[in-house]
Amino acid sequence: MTPFSAIAFFPELVLLAGALGLFVVTLGxxxxxxxxxxxxxxxxxxxxxxxxxxxxxxxxxxxxYRIDAFSQWLKIVISAGYLFVLLLSGNLPDIRQxxxxxxxxxxxxxxxxxxMLVSSVEVLSLIIALELSSxxxxxxxxxxxxxxxxxxxxxxxxxxxMFGVAAxxxxxxxxxxxxxxxxxxxxxxxxAKLAPIAGTPLAIVGLSMAFCGFYYKxxxxxxxxxxxxxYQGASNETAGFIATLPKVGAVAVLVRLxxxxxxxxxxxxxxxxxxAILSMCYGNLIALVQKDFKRLLGxxxxxxxxxxxxxxxxxxxxxxxxxxxxIVGYMLMVTACFxxxxxVSKDGTNVEIEELSGLHRRSPLLALTLVVAVFxxxxxxxxxxxxxxxxxxxxxxxxxxxxxxxxxxxNSAIAIYYYLQVVRKxxxxxxxxxxxxxxxxxxxxxxxxxxxxxxxxxxxLGVAPGPIMNAIASSLxxxxxxx
Amino acid sequence: xxxxxxxxxxxxxxILIFAPLLxxxxxxxxxxxxxxxxxxxxxxxxxxxxxxxxxxxxxxxxAAFQFGESHAWIPWLKINYTLGVDGISLLLILLTTxxxxxxxLASWTYIKVRVKEFMIxxxxxxxxxxxxxxxxxxVLFFVFWESMLIPMVLMIGVWGGPRKIYASIKFFIxxxxxxxxxxxxxxxxxxxxxxFDLASAxxxxxxxxxxxxxxxxxxxxxxxxxxxxxxHTWLPAAHVEAPTAGSVILASVLLKMGTYGFLRFALPITxxxxxxxxxxxxxxxxxxxxxGGLAALAQSDMKKLVAYSSVGHMGFCTLGIFALNTNGIEGxxxxxxxxxxxxxxxxxxxxxxxxxxxxxxxAKAAGIGKTMPILATFLGVFCLSSxxxxxxxxxxxxxxxxxxxFKVSTVLVLCAVPGVVAAAAYNLRMLQRLVYGGTDNPDHxxxxxxxxxxxxxxxxxxxxVVWIGLNPQPFVxxxxxxxxxxxxxxxx
Numbered sequence: 001m002t003p004f005s006a007i008a009f010f011p012e013l014v015l016l017a018g019a020l021g022l023f024v025v026t027l028g029x030x031x032x033x034x035x036x037x038x039x040x041x042x043x044x045x046x047x048x049x050x051x052x053x054x055x056x057x058x059x060x061x062x063x064x065y066r067i068d069a070f071s072q073w074l075k076i077v078i079s080a081g082y083l084f085v086l087l088l089s090g091n092l093p094d095i096r097q098x099x100x101x102x103x104x105x106x107x108x109x110x111x112x113x114x115x116m117l118v119s120s121v122e123v124l125s126l127i128i129a130l131e132l133s134s135x136x137x138x139x140x141x142x143x144x145x146x147x148x149x150x151x152x153x154x155x156x157x158x159x160x161x162m163f164g165v166a167a168x169x170x171x172x173x174x175x176x177x178x179x180x181x182x183x184x185x186x187x188x189x190x191x192a193k194l195a196p197i198a199g200t201p202l203a204i205v206g207l208s209m210a211f212c213g214f215y216y217k218x219x220x221x222x223x224x225x226x227x228x229x230x231y232q233g234a235s236n237e238t239a240g241f242i243a244t245l246p247k248v249g250a251v252a253v254l255v256r257l258x259x260x261x262x263x264x265x266x267x268x269x270x271x272x273x274x275x276a277i278l279s280m281c282y283g284n285l286i287a288l289v290q291k292d293f294k295r296l297l298g299x300x301x302x303x304x305x306x307x308x309x310x311x312x313x314x315x316x317x318x319x320x321x322x323x324x325x326x327i328v329g330y331m332l333m334v335t336a337c338f339x340x341x342x343x344v345s346k347d348g349t350n351v352e353i354e355e356l357s358g359l360h361r362r363s364p365l366l367a368l369t370l371v372v373a374v375f376x377x378x379x380x381x382x383x384x385x386x387x388x389x390x391x392x393x394x395x396x397x398x399x400x401x402x403x404x405x406x407x408x409x410x411n412s413a414i415a416i417y418y419y420l421q422v423v424r425k426x427x428x429x430x431x432x433x434x435x436x437x438x439x440x441x442x443x444x445x446x447x448x449x450x451x452x453x454x455x456x457x458x459x460x461l462g463v464a465p466g467p468i469m470n471a472i473a474s475s476l477x478x479x480x481x482x483x
Numbered sequence: 484x485x486x487x488x489x490x491x492x493x494x495x496x497x498i499l500i501f502a503p504l505l506x507x508x509x510x511x512x513x514x515x516x517x518x519x520x521x522x523x524x525x526x527x528x529x530x531x532x533x534x535x536x537x538x539x540x541x542x543x544x545x546a547a548f549q550f551g552e553s554h555a556w557i558p559w560l561k562i563n564y565t566l567g568v569d570g571i572s573l574l575l576i577l578l579t580t581x582x583x584x585x586x587x588l589a590s591w592t593y594i595k596v597r598v599k600e601f602m603i604x605x606x607x608x609x610x611x612x613x614x615x616x617x618x619x620x621x622v623l624f625f626v627f628w629e630s631m632l633i634p635m636v637l638m639i640g641v642w643g644g645p646r647k648i649y650a651s652i653k654f655f656i657x658x659x660x661x662x663x664x665x666x667x668x669x670x671x672x673x674x675x676x677x678x679f680d681l682a683s684a685x686x687x688x689x690x691x692x693x694x695x696x697x698x699x700x701x702x703x704x705x706x707x708x709x710x711x712x713x714x715h716t717w718l719p720a721a722h723v724e725a726p727t728a729g730s731v732i733l734a735s736v737l738l739k740m741g742t743y744g745f746l747r748f749a750l751p752i753t754x755x756x757x758x759x760x761x762x763x764x765x766x767x768x769x770x771x772x773x774x775g776g777l778a779a780l781a782q783s784d785m786k787k788l789v790a791y792s793s794v795g796h797m798g799f800c801t802l803g804i805f806a807l808n809t810n811g812i813e814g815x816x817x818x819x820x821x822x823x824x825x826x827x828x829x830x831x832x833x834x835x836x837x838x839x840x841x842x843x844x845x846a847k848a849a850g851i852g853k854t855m856p857i858l859a860t861f862l863g864v865f866c867l868s869s870x871x872x873x874x875x876x877x878x879x880x881x882x883x884x885x886x887x888x889f890k891v892s893t894v895l896v897l898c899a900v901p902g903v904v905a906a907a908a909y910n911l912r913m914l915q916r917l918v919y920g921g922t923d924n925p926d927h928x929x930x931x932x933x934x935x936x937x938x939x940x941x942x943x944x945x946x947x948v949v950w951i952g953l954n955p956q957p958f959v960x961x962x963x964x965x966x967x968x969x970x971x972x973x974x975x
Contacts, residue, residue: 375633381626394560397670409663416659420652428640428648469559
């Protein structure tokens with residue numbers, strides 16, 4: 001047994017202490033502002049802690065928890081995403097007054113779950129981390145303010161729980177098969193024993209089912225049904241969180257699982273290709289007719305999850321690297337979209353695409369942020385969406401998945417249409433250059449900084465992907481080596 | 484495999500690509516619209532003068548890529564930042580740097596709102612256009628190729644006419660759908676050759692089946708960009724709705740990227756497929772020439788007329804390319820330059836009329852020549868050039884293309900004749916109406932003739948019309964070796 005190393009566990013400790021601290025804050029009344037300040041502080045410290053613990057590599061808790069380069073840089077991404085979400089959520093205009101403080105508590109707990117998720121290499125710790133990241137979200141969806149005749153948040157929360165529980169149930173069932181086959185719950189051991197029998201039907205069924213919990217997080221067809229309703233029903237800030245960080249976590253775990261489980265497993269690759277195609281086509285086609293911006297992002301999210309899975313079908317380091325790179329870029333672009341949603345939204349209501357009309361006159365910076373993000377999502381260079389997709393396609397084509405690649409590019413072309421609708425409303429718009437000046441949007445300094453940071457990140461990762469791709473690739477190289 | 488001569492000293496091409504981008508960033512910080520205009524004009528003019536260095540330093544006696552630069556860009560995917568020009572791309576870069584400052588001048592008063600953003604879009608565009616013509620790494624090429632779409636679609640969508648939204652979205656979706664196939668082709672090439680380097684893909688012995696698929700992908704993306712009949716439907720919409728500068732850039736430079744793509748990618752990389760499909764593509768080109776000519780004849784909107792004439796001219800260009808002989812390709816390259824000069828000038832003239840009369844309707848603008856004699860003079864020369872009158876630039880280009888075509892098939896060239904006749908008819912009809920038609924339109928009284936700025940805008944184009952028309956030899960000399968080398972690669 002390796003001795004416990006506090007520095008290796010530092011980011012988790014910070015988040016845990018932060019969550020406890022926020023719990024104390026929630027005991028008072030109307031502590032929303034204090035809780036926000038506290039949460040931002042926690043996020044900053046967690047970011048620092050992740051940076052400090054970056055070079056660590058060890059195994060904790062009797063092998064259940066693995067600290068390696070892969071998990072550590074993902075923790076940086078997650079802490080940064082946490083900070084972004086806190087900054088974009090402002091003062092939570094659409095969360096009930098009496099639960100604002102609790103909101104930050106749950107948010108922090110969910111982030112803690114995600115940070116633990118990327119390090120878990122034991123079925124039990126994996127499940128605990130996954131549930132810790134999910135349960136707070138179920139509550140956060142339901143915490144949206146009630147309006148007259150509108151209880152859609154409750155419906156969304158129920159849907160989210162039901163689908164979550166169902167997907168997790170299938171996942172547990174799959175893991176039980178794998179346990180039955182191998183007699184171990186320790187993932188490296190389990191998959192080492194699984195390797196000789198990986199082609200058997202039982203192993204394939206077990207593996208496919210074990211992935212389901214993460215398909216659900218990532219909103220892969222057929223576990224996508226919750227996505228549009230939850231995006232629409234949850235408050236803008238909550239949707240901004242659900243749309244970004246859990247997906248990074250899910251891709252990270254899938255990378256661990258797929259890379260362990262399937263050195264060139266044809267059945268799994270075929271299954272993944274099928275899911276990718278269905279997700280892309282379904283997401284993009286339905287997104288074409290959406291009017292609500294969040295719902296549109298929900299459906300486009302399904303499509304993007306499909307793109308990310310294209311990287312997995314390659315079953316190569318190149319593919320995993322591209323998938324991770326893509327999902328990190330996706331996180332940045334969607335965060336940028338949600339910044340705009342939160343600021344454009346009047347009093348926290350949902351934003352119709354129509355309401356983006358003339359955005360460039362109301363706030364040029366927000367319009368620029370949105371245009372950069374949306375062109376990035378559409379996969380136009382020089383933004384990160386392009387180079388990420390390029391990596392995915394290269395990896396898949398290198399393994400001969402020509403049909404999959406062609407379907408992917410056709411989907412990219414379809415997607416252009418609805419992304420352009422957003423650009424069209426926000427910058428071309430009927431209210432664009434004519435008519436009286438619409439009221440200006442006031443955005444505070446932290447939002448401005450966030451916008452500029454996101455734009456720089458989206459462009460920078462698009463034109464200079466080298467260092468980060470190398471970092472991912474080299475961290476992936478060590479992912480299965482014993483420490 | 485073509486060689487690349489790396490340069491020592493100043494990286495001319497990089498400077499030419501990134502100076503406008505940097506200037507765009509600075510323009511974003513400038514406080515005043517007027518200042519932004521002058522700044523953009525200054526930078527683009529400086530770029531034009533600077534690009535003369537390329538011409539002076541270019542060695543026309545070799546087909547090697549010159550002014551080469553090569554750095555690792557994304558080592559993980561083996562993508563390099565490789566630049567270089569040969570005779571063909573050099574001419575197109577010079578055309579780009581010539582046209583851009585004229586676009587600034589043409590938008591001087593035309594663009595009234597959001598001037599700063601417009602000028603930034605123009606500068607970003609210049610940078611991407613030069614990048615496309617000088618990139619020798621396929622991914623780098625693709626990045627520039629696609630980056631250009633964003634400023635262009637914004638230009639149409641924000642500053643365009645009444646149907647700007649329809650036009651911009653159609654333009655974007657059309658060209659984007661084409662280029663995604665280009666992307667797949669580039670990745671497929673990489674998997675065969677092991678690198679994204681353009682030079683290593685040229686002359687690589689690909690199987691015939693592979694060539695067919697890659698050529699099909701090239702064809703879709705380039706034919707949409709050119710645009711070749713029947714992929715031309717985005718063009719009239721985009722041209723009509725775009726502001727003057729947008730139309731000019733679209734016609735003068737963007738369309739050339741399609742034909743440049745054929746020359747730089749399709750011919751040398753997939754020579755077997757190019758040769759195999761050449762007859763079909765020549766027939767499509769002839770269809771484009773005839774269709775463009777007849778459609779232009781039927782237009783009452785001047786901008787639409789010029790737009791359809793572009794379809795015809797670009798038909799000549801692809802006809803020359805797929806004739807696959809020296810005359811044809813040299814003629815095609817000249818047509819590219821000529822079309823850039825002449826059609827650009829015609830769009831500027833239409834823009835000038837539109838600014839004064841707020842109409843592009845031929846009937847309403849008829850007789851404008853009486854109050855605007857200077858414009859009438861310019862218009863006369865450009866219309867004659869557009870119809871390929873001897874002594875003007877287009878004559879030389881089309882003559883070479885047709886003589887190249889004759890070597891392949893007489894019937895084919897004869898079939899293109901109605902298009903040539905139609906070109907004469909629609910150009911003369913427009914000229915006749917504008918200069919002598921409908922005498923007493925009350926709107927025209929007091930219409931001011933060209934001012935100093937407008938004369939300055941049109942004069943350089945006029946100079947090139949006459950210069951290329953009377954003395955085309957220097958232009959042909961520059962590209963001759965490159966064309967001969969290209970034909971060797973195709974096996975002709």
